[in-house]
Amino acid sequence: MAKREIITLPDPLLRTVSKPVKTVDASTRKLMDDMLETMYDAPGIGLAAVQIGVPQRLVVIDTSKEDEEKQPLFLVNPEIVWSSEEEADYEEGCLSIPEFFDMVTRPKEIKVRYLDREGVEQERLCDGVLATCVQHEIDHLNGILFIDYISKLKRDRVVKKFTKAQKFARSGA
Ligand code: GNR
Ligand code: NI
Numbered sequence: 001m002a003k004r005e006i007i008t009l010p011d012p013l014l015r016t017v018s019k020p021v022k023t024v025d026a027s028t029r030k031l032m033d034d035m036l037e038t039m040y041d042a043p044g045i046g047l048a049a050v051q052i053g054v055p056q057r058l059v060v061i062d063t064s065k066e067d068e069e070k071q072p073l074f075l076v077n078p079e080i081v082w083s084s085e086e087e088a089d090y091e092e093g094c095l096s097i098p099e100f101f102d103m104v105t106r107p108k109e110i111k112v113r114y115l116d117r118e119g120v121e122q123e124r125l126c127d128g129v130l131a132t133c134v135q136h137e138i139d140h141l142n143g144i145l146f147i148d149y150i151s152k153l154k155r156d157r158v159v160k161k162f163t164k165a166q167k168f169a170r171s172g173a
Pocket of ligand 1: 042043045046047048051090091092093095096112132133137140144
């Protein structure tokens with residue numbers, strides 16, 4: 001496994017729609033292992049391939065607690081096939097928008113269909129933090145970020161902050 005660099009706002013790749021994976025093979029598994037290592041190192045509870053600069057529909061998630069056994073989930077071409085009417089608020093963050101957090105309202109429960117690490121189709125009912133995380137990651141595959149759900153005023157402020165920071169980093173001023 002190898003740790004990769006996580007891209008951050010305002011990288012335009014974060015706004016691209018990732019391409020479906022045609023076959024789940026050794027190279028797909030290698031890429032997902034790199035994603036998992038990068039996510040654990042960050043640390044984070046989920047990561048989409050586009051966040052390491054690879055616009056393919058691949059997601060890794062692990063919402064297990066520090067004192068629990070690791071529970072990595074590998075999702076290839078994930079699709080939400082059902083979501084509950086009931087909604088839940090959760091304070092979200094994103095490794096591509098470091099140190100910014102805000103409340104987001106999303107369906108409380110979802111059912112996700114995906115191919116697993118071996119390319120076998122699976123369906124899983126998700127609630128709690130897992131439901132939030134799966135929705136957050138599938139949004140990444142569609143070029144959507146959690147700041148798209150907050151007020152325009154707050155969003156513009158955070159985008160501006162990261163755009164400015166990047167200019168300084170480039171100029172070395
Ligand atoms: O590590 C992460 N934590 C998190 C917390 C609340 C809602 C969503 C997330 S996902 C985030 C990692 C990330 O940016 N995945 O794309
Ligand atoms: Ni994210």
